[in-house]
Amino acid sequence: MITPDFEKTGGLVPVVTQDAATGEVLMLAYINREAWETTLASGKATYYSRSRKQLWVKGESSGNVQIIKEIRIDCDNDTLLFRVxxxxGAACHRGYRSCFFTKVEADGTGRITQERVFDPAEVYKK
Structure with a gap:
């Protein structure tokens, strides 16, 4: 069985998450061994929250779940690609489809390139 090299990366492996239908990059997150095993068993993207120091099933709070369609591992076994x-409508906790909703212009300013799909204050009640 192929397993990410968690030892090489200090226990956490980065995961690039991509929309399987469109190829759009949705987010970057991290997983530990338990999140990896949970993802494989459930078929739902499960990550490790570095800030909360716990497993995080994507969409658990917002309803914006990610169903795994394909998993790829890089040549060094230390980075994953989840195609979901x-x-x-949204992968981003700030309410946008993608976490990469800000384009950095040549002059260094940022420009938001997507419409918000949901209001985070309403969804997360914070």
Whole structure:
């Protein structure tokens, strides 16, 4: 069985998450061994929250679940690509489809390139 090299990376492996249908990059997150095993068993993208120091099933709070369609591992076994079906309109906790909603212009300024799909204050009640 292929397993990411968690030892090489200090226990956490980066995951690039991509929409399987469109190829759009949705987010970057991290997984530990438990999140890896949970993802494989459930078929839902499960990550490790570095800030909360716990497992995080994508969409658990927002309803914007990611169903795994394909997993790829890089040549060094230390980075993953999750190709997912994004249920709900947003992957980003700030309410955008992708976490990469800000384009950095040549002069260094940022420009938001997407419309918000949901209001985070309403969804997360913060």
């Amino acid at each position: 079906e994004q249920i709900g």
